[in-house]
Amino acid sequence: MCLGIPGRVDERWEADGMAMGTVDFGGVRKEVCLAYVPDLQVGEWTIVHVGFALTRLDEASAQETLALMRSVGILDGELGPA
């Protein structure tokens, strides 16, 4: 139920005064309410939960996390006993 799925904003529009959008989840497109991240732009990535965008996915942070994971254990190996 707290399942949040990453997707890319494809379109934006307003319905009954609320920011809405179409979000692409790897080919599956769904209508999503953008009211909680109203400045999400087309092309940006978000986490969607029960039809609502909850947060903007930050590409720089994602890359930093992956870079950190790639570096885990590497230093130990290089500085450890030969």
Add this chain to the structure above:
Amino acid sequence: MRYLDEFADPVLARRLLDDIAAAVTRPWAVMEVCGGQTHTIIRNGIDQLLPAEVELIHGPGCPVCVTPLETIDRALAIAARPDVIFCSFGDMIRVPGSTDDLFRVKSRGGDVRVVYSPLDAVRIAQQNPDKQVVFFGIGFETTAPANAMTVLMADRLGLANFSLLVSHVLVPPAITALMESPERRVQGFLAAGHVCTVMGTSQYAPLVEAYRVPIVVTGFEPLDVLEGIRRVVLQLEQGRAELDNAYPRAVSAQGNLEAQRVVADVFTVTDRAWRGIGVIPASGWRLADRWAAYDAEQRFDVGGIAAQESPRCRSGEVLQGLIKPAQCEAFGTDCTPRTPLGAPMVSSEGACAAYYQFRRLGAPASAPAG
């Protein structure tokens, strides 16, 4: 797929596992609070790939599992009324009440509809002005902004035929209850990343402080979960207890302020009975008094509810991490997803369902799927 495949890379998973194995010197008990993470762990065999010293305790973070039995019975009574269209997330449909479930109410002619988004329920109310439309608003902090929005929408659209049956629960008071319990075993927590997208991370600092327990905000992909575990284990091994965020691509310190504003407008904090666990003070949200007109509990008098839990179901112990699902005598025999005795066997976040789906046949653990 972006943000999914990268965080399931088996080479990086092995590296994180090796680092955990290199760091660990003694037994540690780490709880993943969220049932979504439990499923990532069991599906990918992460618990079996970890060094034996690291035990994962599955937490109570399964909203349909902890929704009180009395509330389920109330939902069933409302859903059975001929004037009602009852809307619910699909996860709730087979959750057993005292004697019934929503699926059976539907099979007897009740108008029970599964919605993907709470806003779908508002639309159904618009399209059916001659019916009462009730939405079962359950969930943790992650789901509350979506559920709260239905009230604002219904108000804006002037819908007199829409109401909400609310049973929201909150993570920090549950962590407090676990740490105050005499049976407390947990030494570090993976905090649920999507709860924190809404609420931010600051709520957890006082818990880290009060109980000297590491709390690491953690995502849901296999690498996210491994990284969360790695950071908790490193803290424990180094004698540290800090609040850390291993899911920064989605979680900021302050969270989603607009969502918090709407939730604070629509809901108010209340004591909440957690199914299988008991009452936890100030651990839930109910509709705020100014929105009482949208409260299904007040709109529908369904008489006295005498809730009766199955005496054979040990889901309370499962939800508190006291036993693993397979230790329950009924697991996989009397209790299956088709004939569940308790909610954790049917929810997509329930620990019993995860074990039934991925462990029942004793399938060997495999590395996270690439």
